[in-house]
Structures are given as structure tokens and as C-alpha cells.
Amino acid sequence: MQRPANAPKATRTTDVMNAIRARIASRALAADDRLPSIRSFAATMGVSPSTVVEAYDRLAAEGLIRARPGSGFYVSSAALPPLSLAKDQPQHDRAVDPFWVSRQSLDAASGALKPGCGWLPADWMPTEALRRAFRGLARAEDAVLADYGATRGSLALRRTLMARFADEGLEVSPEQVLLTMSGTQAIDLICRFLLRPGDTVLVDDPCYFNFRALLRAHQVKLVSVPYTPSGPDVASFEAVLDAERPRLYITVSGLHNPTGATMSPQTAHRVLNAAAACDLTIVEDDIFADFEPEPSARLAALDGLNRVIRIGSFSKTLSASLRCGFIAARADWIEQLVDLQVATGFGGPCAVATEIIASVLATGFYRKHVEELRRRLARARRDVGEKLQRIGIEPWLMPRGGFQLWCRLPDGCDSADVARAALADNIVLAPGNVFSTTQSATGFMRFNVAQCRDPKLMPALQRAIGR
């Protein structure tokens, strides 16, 4: 299908690139074949020769074709068979397991709708501040651009984190903070440090699906506690500690994933007391904290990093393209985690990434950006919540902040079936049981309100739930 000549140039360039890719995929063009001349292909595609030049240059940079000086462009011998490309697209026949949402979301086809994914659309992120920071980085010292960072990561960024912790009454020193390659990798390092195969770990039901995937990789026994609108059910929590003696409890504080619930101060206090009685260590994943309208009771702040380990990252409010997480914990644990991160990764995050993050956080801009995000998300939660209700999908609760709505589907709907059906329409959903250790969330689904704005979505959802 050819676009009108007045389509934007970027779109036309992409069309030309896709046309060449399709010919290689179908083997109409084989390895070492010469590509059509620029002039003739411009006529074929109804675009200007400069558009074809740009498209060929970009395909050459990708390695798909090669320029031979004076002779034109040729299909590279490393060009791809058609099936290989498909492998980066979502695999429809994959089991609906804890990897399902991550793989479908991360490798979504272009144009996919992603109400199931766990992050904001790129145009909600502070991209102008990021652009300024990259221009600034182009003027940085050689060492920033080319050297490894320190083993604990950028001191400037650690100090910024310390200042933020101090705002919630959590006083830490720089040797209590370690920057890591991502928030997930922060938890992974802690698990490697504290757990041995066969240990028991406690999570919420429902909980963030990747905790289940991660803990599977650690070959531990998973037990769970039902999550209520005010945190884990305390009586169950105490009972499971008593019966199972878990080594670790991993939870998302602030705005719980997937429910969006907030732990009450009374629950936090009792959870900490129960943990102390059983020598339980708690990992508090603070990843959604910046979305809260006002800070809620935090385990790390109550406990003072005694048996609580605080982790987080900047992926949800700043950029997911700059991978960086952090761990705040007892200094003697951090010292050992540093060795573990050197052994297993030769250090932490990209020094350029921490430089960019520190520079964006250091300006007043970030605070304003987060305030604006909160306002936008409050509107989106209300708006999307109402639309979902109209088609029979009921929010379990209306969260105080963030982008997650944990919803009950109409009676009789299996969310895994709905998610599979939606994928055929290029829609990535997050069915309830990927979050559930006890597989008791068949009738639930997590929606990301910032990814639900496309008018095609609600009609497609309605079809998928058979309404």
C-alpha cells in the first residue's frame, strides 16, 4: 500500500525500508543481489530520490545491505531469512507464564497497543530534559565518556538519592548506597547474596510477575500472603512466617504492583514486628514512590535499614532507556554486594547513564515533571476507570496514584483467554494469573491507564471479553 506523496518524509523513508526488507524476507532479493537503482526505486515507490538514498543509508547502517563505491547497493551476505525477524515479534503460542507480559511488552510489534505493560509511553517522559542532558554530555570530560565508573556508582547520584531518603526521614551514608544495572538486577544481587536454593521466600498474592520469574531462577520455594487494600493481610502474614520461616519478603511499597494499593501505617508497623520476631529480611521495591500524591508509610523509613533493604530505579518517571537501579542497605551488606556486582558484572550501570540521570534530577525540572505526571495520571485513572466500567470491567480499588488499575473481568471471563485473543489484534494485556502464586486471579487483569488512550482499545477489549 503506497502512501500519498504528501506523507511525512520519515514515514516515506520507513516505507521504502520496509519494501526492501520485504523483498529480502521473501527472497525476491537474495544475498549479494544488487538493489534497484535509486532513481528507478524512487519512481516505483512514488517518492523522491533523496528519500530512497536515506532509506538505503539506514539499511546499510543496519548491516542489511552494503554500498559498493561506484557500483550501488547490494544485499549483505548477513541478510536475514524471514523467520529470524519474526522471532523478535511477540510469540503468540507462548505459555501465559510470568514471562508472558514482559516478553510481549518488550518485543511488541510497532503499532501495538500495550495496556498490559508496566511503564509510561515515551511521550510522557521528560524527553526534552534528556535531550539537554545528552547535549551536555557531549561536552563532558573524556573519562566520563570512556571510563568505567566507581564500584558503587556515581557519587553525585548517590548523594541525590540520600537527599531524597532524608526527606522521608531515612538517614543513610554514601557507603549504604550501591547503584546497580537495573532495579530488577538490584533484587537479583540481594537474592544471590541472601538466598540459597531451597530457601523459602514470601511474596504478595497478587505480586509483580517478574518477582515470580526471578525467584524461579533462584530455585527457591515461594509462599504468598493475600494482599488487601491496606497491604498484606497481617494475620496471614504472621501465620505464614510462623509456619514457613521465610528468609525474605519481597514487596512493592508505595503503590503496590499490580493492585495500586497502599500499605497502612498500622500494617507496616505489624509487618515489621512480625519480621523482627522471625528474623525475616524485607526487600522494599520503591519503584512507584514518585507517583504518590503524598508519601505513605514506608518500611525502610520505619525500620532505618536494619532488616529492610530499599531498592528502586528511574525507569518509571525518567527513562527506561537509561538502565540504573539502586540498593540502600546496611553498610556491611553493601560492601559484600559491591564484590558480588564486580564478580558478576564488572561493576554497575553505564557511567554515562548515571551522569544523565544525576543531571536531570539535579534540576528543578524533574520535580515539575513528576507533579505534571501525577495530575495527568489522576485524570487518566478516572477516565479509563469509567470506560472500563462501562464494558463491565471493575477496578478492584481506585489507587491514590500511579498508572495501574487492577480490575475484575465480567463473570466467567478467563483473563488468559482474553489476553490471547487480544494479542491477535496486536494488543498486549496483563492477565491476572501471571501475578498470582496461587493462580487465583483468573478473573483479574492489570491495566496501565496511560497506555489505554487509543480509541480502538475499548471496542477491541469488548470483543475480547465477548461482550
Place this chain on the structure above:
Amino acid sequence: MQRPANAPKATRTTDVMNAIRARIASRALAADDRLPSIRSFAATMGVSPSTVVEAYDRLAAEGLIRARPGSGFYVSSAALPPLSLAKDQPQHDRAVDPFWVSRQSLDAASGALKPGCGWLPADWMPTEALRRAFRGLARAEDAVLADYGATRGSLALRRTLMARFADEGLEVSPEQVLLTMSGTQAIDLICRFLLRPGDTVLVDDPCYFNFRALLRAHQVKLVSVPYTPSGPDVASFEAVLDAERPRLYITVSGLHNPTGATMSPQTAHRVLNAAAACDLTIVEDDIFADFEPEPSARLAALDGLNRVIRIGSFSKTLSASLRCGFIAARADWIEQLVDLQVATGFGGPCAVATEIIASVLATGFYRKHVEELRRRLARARRDVGEKLQRIGIEPWLMPRGGFQLWCRLPDGCDSADVARAALADNIVLAPGNVFSTTQSATGFMRFNVAQCRDPKLMPALQRAIGR
């Protein structure tokens, strides 16, 4: 000590910042104390008020002090005790273990000489190309700046790698390549995938020290094979396979670390045959390949990624500030490694880092940069080798490329003692036994010829070896 009023402004700002830091460190200023007014402190320091304003603003950005509107600046409650900062400096009392060189090198004090470190100085790296790439990135699409990348990482960069593999006769498809957070993390993922605690792993003696650290984290049994100037000693290799049945052999091909030796084609062929007979998997770390004057026999190319896994990174020739590694392996293994990387890190490298790396590699500039590096290093190897010989330190062999010289110290020298003595002079060395599983390299030391150009080094070395 006060500087003259005509000192550069930046220096005077730093002086003011240091004066405030010193008062906080000595507790002359405690948490929540008000700082001296701008006017009075300008008079105290003999600088202009604008210099004090700038210094206070920068300390506030670091989180050390805070502005209270209309009331002045106050010491932040997160302000640091003096000892905390010292913790990021090398710890002189640390054991000379496999972590010794990494920790000392990564956290070296400013001004340290680092002949023991495993990378090139920042001013040997293609920083101009990196600056151009960062300026280009400031104009990229929002998604590149703010979104997660695909689970296997940038397709453009994987294709560039495929084209490079094709040049050595190794044809791979895109689903056989996975980008990882670092070269070390690539090996770590493979170990998590293939090994269980108690398994046996074979390394060279000597081998890269961090293989020892990494394998310790995996709780496996280490066995080793003596390394000769043409690769592992083949008779010992066959014998240890027969006796110990290791699951994995990890080696650095191309220019072996630490010896700089090159595996001969005959050795490579026999190693692969022995591996096939015992169902041994081999990890070939290709990290120094770009330094070779011409490609040597490569296990992955001979084997075709059947039982060999190729890993590498861009830290040695492009930038260590952009963390990114890769794995090339059987497609079914890569598929499982993708899940493992999602579970333990929620994906791979920073998408912005892979964007920068792909854009620098796509230009002809990178090839010229590497050619220039090879010429510079050839001169440096010759020059540093001669200087070391003059003080009685003998290269074990003169490598074909790269920056490593594995050297024998004069009789009776213990390289750990020499390294400890040098650290007192702010010189980081790499003593032999950190590379040796059998602790048989007491008399050896690895030198990085690109980090040996400071005229203070040879006299200091001479003192340290007692000559």
C-alpha cells in the same frame, strides 16, 4: 590556605566548596546548622559574593546543603561524616584476592597510576566520535531516549556484530545474538544457565582474575590447565577433561589475558576435539579480538557455535562507560538466556548505550581508530618492554597485539608484596597470583603498556622491587 584573588574562578569556587565541606566534616557545622551568609563568607574567603553563590548552589545540588527560601542555606540532614567519603578510595588493607585489582582499579584515587588495570586510558578512546554520537542522540526519537529496548537488544547492533562474525567465516542469524549488560554479565548469564553448585569448571592458569571471582560466586569447583605461548597445554587439557569431566571451559581467545599469548590453530583444533569427546561447552571471551593485527584461529569460527559460546564487549576499544556485552550461541540457548536476562535484569543494556555503540561502529571511523590503536600499542609494547627489562622485569613473551605484558619479576620478588608497596605510592599493580588458581604465579605481574607512560612509574617500580 587562601589562594590569590586572581586565581581562576573555578578554582576559587572549589576552594569555597572545600572550606564548607571541611567544616561539616569536622562538625564545626552540624546537620541543620545555617551556613555563613554569602556576604560574610565572601569576606572570610577573600572572594566575590558570586563565587560563594555558585559554590553554595553546587553544594546544594550535591545534597550537602539546602536552600530555605528567604532564610539562607542550611546543612542538610543527610550531610556526610568524613569517613564515609574515604570508603570510595582504595582500601590498602584488603587481601590480595581476585577482587584486589578490580576494586583498586575501579575506585583508584585521582592521580593514581594504574599499570595493573585492564583497560586503556580515556584519552586513547574514540571520544570525539562518542561526542558526535551523543549530539546525534539528543535528536533521536522519544522512544530511543525513554523506552526499554527489545529483549535481545538493538537489532542494528546485533546486525553489525553479525557482519563482523561473517568476516571471520562465522555465519549467525539474529536470534543467535543476545546483547547483555556487560561482557562479564554475559558469562554470568551463561554460568547461571549451564552450571549448578558443585559442577566443575576449567580455566587457564593463569587466567583473567575475574573468572575466578565470578566462578566463586557460582560455588563451582575450579580446575585449571597450564597456559603456554600457543594456548592451553593440550596434553594437560586432555588429561584434566578425562579426570575431572568439567562442564565448562572459559578462556580468552585472541590475545589471552593475562599472558597476551595466541592459541595456535593446531591447539584450537585439538581443544575442540577433546571438548567434543567429553561433551564440554566452551565460553570464548573475544574481548581483545580487535587488537589483533590479523585474526587468529578462533574456537567459535572452527566450531560454528555448536559447543562454543562467543562472548565479548566494547569496553576495551570503544568505551567502558557504555556498558554492553554480547553472547552469540545456539538459538535454543539464546532463547532461554533471554528469559533469564528478563527475570534477573528486566532486559539487557541501556538502549541509549547500544544506540551510541551502533552508530560509532557504523562509521568508517571506528576501523581507523582501531588501526591507530594497534600502531600506538605496538610502539608502547616495545618501549615499555625495554624499560621493564632494564630494571630486571622480563616479559614472558612479546604479544602480537594488545596492551598486556605478562612479566617475570627478579628472583625472590613476591608480586603481592610489590603491589602492596606500590599502592602506598598510589600505584595500582596486578600481582601474578590474582590470576592463578594454583597460586603458582608469585613471581609474575601483568602490566598494561598504555598505562605505563608516566615517567614517575619506572623509578617507583624499581623501589618497590627493591632494586
